[in-house]
Amino acid sequence: MKIFMIYGGKSAEHDISILSAHSIMTEIYYEYYEVIPVYITRDGKWVKGPRITRAEEVLSQEDLRLGFDEEGVQSGKGTPFELSELQEKDAIAFPVLHGPNGEDGTIQGLFEVLNVPYVGAGVLASACGMDKSVSKILFQNEGLPQVPYKKVLKNEWEVDSDTVLAACQEELAYPLFVKPANLGSSVGISKAENRDQLIEAIRMAFEYDRIIVIEQGVDAREIEVAVLGNEDIHTSVPGELVKQQGFYDYESKYLKNEVVLQIPAKLSDDIKTQLREYAARAFSAVQGSGLSRVDFFLTEDDEIYLNEINTFPGFTQFSMYPRLWESTGLAYGDLIEELIQLGLQRFRDTQNYDSKDREN
Ligand SMILES: Nc1ncnc2c1ncn2[C@@H]1O[C@H](COP(=O)(O)OP(=O)(O)O)[C@@H](O)[C@H]1O
Numbered sequence: 001m002k003i004f005m006i007y008g009g010k011s012a013e014h015d016i017s018i019l020s021a022h023s024i025m026t027e028i029y030y031e032y033y034e035v036i037p038v039y040i041t042r043d044g045k046w047v048k049g050p051r052i053t054r055a056e057e058v059l060s061q062e063d064l065r066l067g068f069d070e071e072g073v074q075s076g077k078g079t080p081f082e083l084s085e086l087q088e089k090d091a092i093a094f095p096v097l098h099g100p101n102g103e104d105g106t107i108q109g110l111f112e113v114l115n116v117p118y119v120g121a122g123v124l125a126s127a128c129g130m131d132k133s134v135s136k137i138l139f140q141n142e143g144l145p146q147v148p149y150k151k152v153l154k155n156e157w158e159v160d161s162d163t164v165l166a167a168c169q170e171e172l173a174y175p176l177f178v179k180p181a182n183l184g185s186s187v188g189i190s191k192a193e194n195r196d197q198l199i200e201a202i203r204m205a206f207e208y209d210r211i212i213v214i215e216q217g218v219d220a221r222e223i224e225v226a227v228l229g230n231e232d233i234h235t236s237v238p239g240e241l242v243k244q245q246g247f248y249d250y251e252s253k254y255l256k257n258e259v260v261l262q263i264p265a266k267l268s269d270d271i272k273t274q275l276r277e278y279a280a281r282a283f284s285a286v287q288g289s290g291l292s293r294v295d296f297f298l299t300e301d302d303e304i305y306l307n308e309i310n311t312f313p314g315f316t317q318f319s320m321y322p323r324l325w326e327s328t329g330l331a332y333g334d335l336i337e338e339l340i341q342l343g344l345q346r347f348r349d350t351q352n353y354d355s356k357d358r359e360n
């Protein structure tokens, strides 16, 4: 079987995507597969690298850029990739992309239209998981605990910012976290301790999206649970992102390795069970399939709040998601294999529905 490993992409998480893809390509079971690396450059070009049939043939992290530099200038290696290649028989797409255009349902929609099996969440789960204003409504509907928040549209802010500010001050208590609805990796997110900072934070968030959410801040530990499965949902032991400083941006979190992962997290059995149950329900609430990492806040007096769901979490050997599975008893290579099988299984299921649709 052929695996199209798709990585890079236009989002801010381009670099972590390359690291994740490199790890995955190194650990795939080459007895069953050959891999075609497909790199999406920062400006959105799709380029194909040489076919890989053994782990030893995997390109270095730098070479996975296929000769493209930061500015998108090419010096060789990669050849143009035609989307129709995805439709080859016995092939599956493996999008290793984080953030907009990769984790938000858009590329998943492309695979659906091309009728290509793919790894990970479908269109709906990807889109709902990416959009904080939508996922919060689904979680609320499912009865999952979340911090108090307020959704604000750009238009409301522009027409009457005083009313927006008054409502925030009345309904929420400082510190507040202001977030664009549709971005990941802490881009456009800031913490506000007072009215002036709130105005600044709102302005900044609106530079990234026309919808933002303003959340009440909590002083809490950050605990994450891995979810795996389609209809049959499995959860991992919880892990903790141990903080060295107050607020984690993307750089400190992923690139500078300023976080320490405590796996499994030191928690009572009751809290562990509760977190795993919430994680499975959050996954169902967005109609997840394949995988997700569900992130929580846990306060000193054991209040749990669901923060967010990530339908394609960081996936290097050092990332939380695969390490949670390792600690739960599923090795990295087996995890990749399981994800491929889950993608194929979902594809077969949807093919059945498609043929019913034609019969009607
Ligand atoms: N309501 C909150 N209270 C306390 N800390 C928060 C809150 N919201 C976000 N944070 C901090 O900001 C980080 C990034 O926010 P998050 O919503 O997870 O965005 P992203 O989708 O970019 O990961 C969190 O991991 C946490 O450290």
Ligand SMILES: [Mg+2]
Pocket (backbone or CB within 6 Å): 295, 308
């Ligand atoms: Mg997060």
